[in-house]
Amino acid sequence: MMKKHYLLLIFILGLSQNIFAQIDTTLFRRKPISDSAKMNIDAVYSRPFLQVGRTPLGVGGYAELNTNYGITDGVGEGFSFQMRRMTLFLGGSLHQKIKFMSELEFEDGTKEINIEFAALDFQFNNLFNFRGGIIVNPIGAFNQNHDGPKWEFSDRPISATQMLPATFSNVGMGFYGKKYSKTWVFAYEAYLTNGFDETIIDNESSRTSLSAAKANRNRFEESSNGKALFTGKIAIKNRKIGELGLSYMGGIYNKFQDDGFILAPKRSLNVFSIDFNTTIKKTKTSIITEWAWVNVDLPSNYAVQYGSKQMGGFLDIIQPVYKKPIAGFPNSTFNIACRIERVDWNIGKFIETGDKIYDEVFSIMPAISWRPIPSTVVRFNYRIQKQWDLLGNPPSKTGVFHFGVSSYF
Amino acid sequence: MSFKIAKQNKMKAKYTLLSIAFSLFIATACEKLLPVSPEDSEVLDGTIKDLTTSETAQFLRGDVAFAKVFTANTGLGPLFVSNSCISCHAGDGKGHPSTSLVRFGQNDETGNKFLMLGGPQLQHRAITGFNPENIPSGASHSTFIAPSNTGLGFLEAVSDADILALADPDDKDNDGVSGVPNWIDLPSFLTPKSNAITKNGKYIGRFGRKAGAYNLFNQTVNAYNQDMGIISTYSPNDTYSQEALDPEVNNTEIADVVHYLQTLKAPIQRSVESVEVKAGKELFIKNQCAACHTPSMKTATSPIQGLNNKIFAAYTDLLMHDMGKDLDDNYTEGSAKTFEWRTTPLWGLGLAKDSQGGKVHLMHDGRAKNIEEAILLHGGEAQKSRQKYAALSSKEKQELITFLESL
Numbered sequence: 092m093m094k095k096h097y098l099l100l101i102f103i104l105g106l107s108q109n110i111f112a113q114i115d116t117t118l119f120r121r122k123p124i125s126d127s128a129k130m131n132i133d134a135v136y137s138r139p140f141l142q143v144g145r146t147p148l149g150v151g152g153y154a155e156l157n158t159n160y161g162i163t164d165g166v167g168e169g170f171s172f173q174m175r176r177m178t179l180f181l182g183g184s185l186h187q188k189i190k191f192m193s194e195l196e197f198e199d200g201t202k203e204i205n206i207e208f209a210a211l212d213f214q215f216n217n218l219f220n221f222r223g224g225i226i227v228n229p230i231g232a233f234n235q236n237h238d239g240p241k242w243e244f245s246d247r248p249i250s251a252t253q254m255l256p257a258t259f260s261n262v263g264m265g266f267y268g269k270k271y272s273k274t275w276v277f278a279y280e281a282y283l284t285n286g287f288d289e290t291i292i293d294n295e296s297s298r299t300s301l302s303a304a305k306a307n308r309n310r311f312e313e314s315s316n317g318k319a320l321f322t323g324k325i326a327i328k329n330r331k332i333g334e335l336g337l338s339y340m341g342g343i344y345n346k347f348q349d350d351g352f353i354l355a356p357k358r359s360l361n362v363f364s365i366d367f368n369t370t371i372k373k374t375k376t377s378i379i380t381e382w383a384w385v386n387v388d389l390p391s392n393y394a395v396q397y398g399s400k401q402m403g404g405f406l407d408i409i410q411p412v413y414k415k416p417i418a419g420f421p422n423s424t425f426n427i428a429c430r431i432e433r434v435d436w437n438i439g440k441f442i443e444t445g446d447k448i449y450d451e452v453f454s455i456m457p458a459i460s461w462r463p464i465p466s467t468v469v470r471f472n473y474r475i476q477k478q479w480d481l482l483g484n485p486p487s488k489t490g491v492f493h494f495g496v497s498s499y500f
Numbered sequence: 501m502s503f504k505i506a507k508q509n510k511m512k513a514k515y516t517l518l519s520i521a522f523s524l525f526i527a528t529a530c531e532k533l534l535p536v537s538p539e540d541s542e543v544l545d546g547t548i549k550d551l552t553t554s555e556t557a558q559f560l561r562g563d564v565a566f567a568k569v570f571t572a573n574t575g576l577g578p579l580f581v582s583n584s585c586i587s588c589h590a591g592d593g594k595g596h597p598s599t600s601l602v603r604f605g606q607n608d609e610t611g612n613k614f615l616m617l618g619g620p621q622l623q624h625r626a627i628t629g630f631n632p633e634n635i636p637s638g639a640s641h642s643t644f645i646a647p648s649n650t651g652l653g654f655l656e657a658v659s660d661a662d663i664l665a666l667a668d669p670d671d672k673d674n675d676g677v678s679g680v681p682n683w684i685d686l687p688s689f690l691t692p693k694s695n696a697i698t699k700n701g702k703y704i705g706r707f708g709r710k711a712g713a714y715n716l717f718n719q720t721v722n723a724y725n726q727d728m729g730i731i732s733t734y735s736p737n738d739t740y741s742q743e744a745l746d747p748e749v750n751n752t753e754i755a756d757v758v759h760y761l762q763t764l765k766a767p768i769q770r771s772v773e774s775v776e777v778k779a780g781k782e783l784f785i786k787n788q789c790a791a792c793h794t795p796s797m798k799t800a801t802s803p804i805q806g807l808n809n810k811i812f813a814a815y816t817d818l819l820m821h822d823m824g825k826d827l828d829d830n831y832t833e834g835s836a837k838t839f840e841w842r843t844t845p846l847w848g849l850g851l852a853k854d855s856q857g858g859k860v861h862l863m864h865d866g867r868a869k870n871i872e873e874a875i876l877l878h879g880g881e882a883q884k885s886r887q888k889y890a891a892l893s894s895k896e897k898q899e900l901i902t903f904l905e906s907l
Contacts, residue, residue, distance in 0.1 A: 164536075295569045296569070390628055394583060482598075
C-alpha cells in the first residue's frame with residue numbers, strides 16, 4: 092500500500108517540479124479543436140483540464156462509481172458498490188510544440204494503480220508529431236477514447252476489455268498526425284512498443300486472451316522477446332457523415348530465443364479492428380460501433396480451449412430524448428441508449444466432432460442516462476447476457492443492474 | 501465530484517422523479533428480468549441433502565478447486581490432457597470427445613508394459629517448449645470419454661459386500677450375465693476401508709470406465725497427475741521427467757475436491773409419474789437391462805449424514821461385464837479383461853446433452869451418438885438383452901428410451 096502512495100507522490104511532485112522549473116507560463120494554451128474536426132485520436136487532449144494557477148500545468152481526471160446488482164442463473168452475489176476507477180491526468184507544455192501528458196489510474200480503490208499513459212509529444216506540424224513514453228496502443232476506437240464519462244454505460248465493452256486488451260499501455264514511440272480539408276479529416280497513428288507474451292495463450296481464463304498480457308509489469312522494462320509490437324490506426328472523417336477507423340496491431344508474441352538459442356518457432360499475432368461513429372444530425376442519434384478480429388499463431392496440437400481466431404465488438408446507440416435547461420443546468424440532457432455486444436473467443440470446429448466451438452457471449456444493455464453537463468453522466472444500465480461455454484451447452488444467463496455516476500473533475 | 505454538483509443545484513424534484521422512475525423500473529424489472537435458477541432436476545450441480553454448514557463450506561471450496569484453471573506458471577504439465585477438472589467435466593456431466601483421454605500399454609492382468617514409455621495415459625498436449633507424447637509403437641490403446649461426476653459419493657459409500665453380492669462370476673443363475681469386480685492393487689498412498697474385502701491382496705476398484713480406481717481420492721490424485729500434470733505429495737512423479745517434484749496442489753485442496761465429488765447430488769429423475777416412463781421402466785427390467793444396470797442400491801454407514809444408509813438409483817452394479825468383441829479395445833486395467841467394462845450408471849443420462857454440447861456421445865469412448873446406438877452396441881453378456889430390445893415394437897422402444905431420458 093505504502094509503496095503505491097509514494098508512487099503517486101513522486102509522480103505529482105516530480106512532474107510538477109520539472110514543469111515549474113522549465114516553463115514559460117504563457118505557453119499553456121490549448122487550441123480548441125472544432126467539434127466537426129474532433130476524432131478519437133484527439134481523446135488524449137480533449138478532456139476538461141483545470142489550469143493550475145497561471146502555470147502551464149493542466150490537472151484533471153475522472154472517477155466512476157456504481158452500484159451493482161446481478162444474478163446469474165438465479166444465483167447472485169447480492170448488492171454492492173463499486174468504485175471502478177479514478178484516473179488523474181496531469182499534462183503540460185514545456186514549449187509550444189512540446190507537451191507532456193500523463194494518466195494515472197486507480198482501479199477498484201487502490202487494488203491496482205497503473206500509469207496508463209505518460210508520454211512526451213513533439214508537435215512539428217499537424218501531420219507530423221512524435222510521441223514517446225508509455226502510450227495506449229490505439230487498437231480500436233475504444234482504446235483511444237475510453238474515458239468513463241464519455242460513455243452511457245458503467246461497463247466497458249466486453250470486446251474491448253476481454254478480447255482486445257482495454258487500455259493496453261506500453262513503452263514505445265511513434266508518430267501521429269492529422270490532415271484537414273473542408274469536408275474531410277484524416278488522422279493516423281503508428282507506434283512501436285513492447286508487447287505481448289505467452290500468457291495470452293496460457294492463462295487462468297483458459298482462453299486466448301490478449302488482456303492476460305496486461306498482468307506482465309515487466310513490459311514497461313523490457314520486451315518479452317526482443318521484438319517490437321506494431322500498432323497503427325488510420326481514421327477518416329467526413330464532417331457530415333462520420334468517422335471511420337481502421338487499426339492493426341501485430342508482432343511476435345512468444346519467447347522464441349534465449350541467449351542466442353532458438354527455443355521455438357516465432358509465433359505472431361495479428362489484430363484488426365474497424366470502428367465507426369457518427370451523429371445523425373436530424374435526430375441527434377449517436378452511433379458508436381467497433382468490431383475486431385484477433386488471430387494468434389498457436390503451437391500445433393495446442394489445448395483446444397485456446398482459439399487461434401476471435402472476433403467481437405459492440406454497437407452503442409444513444410438517443411437524446413430531453414434536452415432542456417433544468418434548474419441551473421442549461422445543457423442538461425436525458426438519453427436513452429442501448430449497447431449490443433458479442434464476442435466469440437474461439438472461432439473454429441472441434442477436430443473430434445466437426446462441431447462448432449463456442450465460448451461466446453451475447454449481451455444487450457438498455458440504458459437511461461442523464462448528463463447535467465456534458466462531462467458528467469448519471470447512468471442506469473440493465474444488462475441481459477447469455478454466455479456459452481466452449482462446447483455450446485445451454486448458456487448461463489445473467490441479468491445485472493448498474494446505477495452509477497461518472498464524471499470528469 | 502458529483503456530490504458538489506448535487507449541492508449546487510436545487511432540482512430535487514427532478515431527482516425524485518428520476519429515482520421514482522428508476523425504482524419503478526427496478527421493482528417491475530427485477531423479478532421479471534433477472535434470470536431464475538433452473539429446476540434442480542434440470543441441472544447436475546448442487547449438493548446432496550443434509551449437509552452441515554462446514555460440509556457445505558468445504559463443498560464450495562472443492563467447487564472452486566474443481567474449476568481452477570492451471571497454467572504453465574501454476575504447474576500445468578509440462579505434459580497434460582487438459583487444464584482444469586471442469587474443462588473435461590463441464591457442468592459435472594458427461595464429457596465431450598474434445599477432452600477424451602487415451603490410455604495404452606496393458607492388455608492383460610499382468611500389468612502395464614509401457615510405464616517407462618509414458619503409460620498408462622497419453623498426454624497429447626504440452627505447454628509451449630515441450631513436445632507432447634505419442635502412443636509408443638506396439639501399444640494397444642483405448643479412448644475414454646469423461647463420465648459424469650454426479651452422485652459418486654453414493655457409489656463410493658456402497659459396501660464391498662453389497663457389490664460382491666451382485667457379482668455372479670460363474671453365472672449360477674443362468675441368465676447369461678455374470679459380472680465381476682475389477683480386483684486392483686492399491687496405490688501406496690491409499691488406506692483401504694475398514695471393512696474392505698480383498699482377494700489375493702487386491703481390492704475392488706469402482707471408478708473409471710475400467711473401475712481402475714479404488715475411490716474418489718484415488719481418482720482425484722490420478723486426475724491431477726495424469727490429466728493435468730499437477731504433482732501432489734501423494735503422486736509426486738512428473739509425467740514428463742518421471743522424477744519426484746515439489747507438489748503443485750496441496751493436500752487440503754485435494755481433500756476439498758474429494759469432498760466436493762462425494763457431496764455432489766445425484767441426478768434427480770424427471771417425469772417420474774408419466775405413463776410412458778413407467779412403461780419404459782417395466783421394459784427396462786423385462787429386457788434384462790437391470791441385470792447390470794441395477795435400479796436400486798444402498799449405502800453403508802457414512803460419516804456424511806446425507807450418504808449414511810441411503811437408498812439410491814444409479815442403475816449400475818459397479819461390476820465389470822464382458823461387452824463383446826466390438827467394444828474390445830485390447831486395453832485394460834487391474835485384473836479386468838480387455839472386453840470387460842464397468843456398467844455405466846444411467847442416472848443423468850437425459851441431461852447428457854446439456855454437458856456434451858447439445859449432442860450425446862455415449863459408451864466409454866463416446867462412439868454412440870444416441871441412446872439406441874448405445875444399446876445396439878451391447879454384446880457379450882448383454883447380447884441377449886440387446887436382442888430383446890431389438891425385438892421390441894417401435895412404441896415400446898420409444899417408451900424405454902423415454903424412461904432412460906427421464907433419468
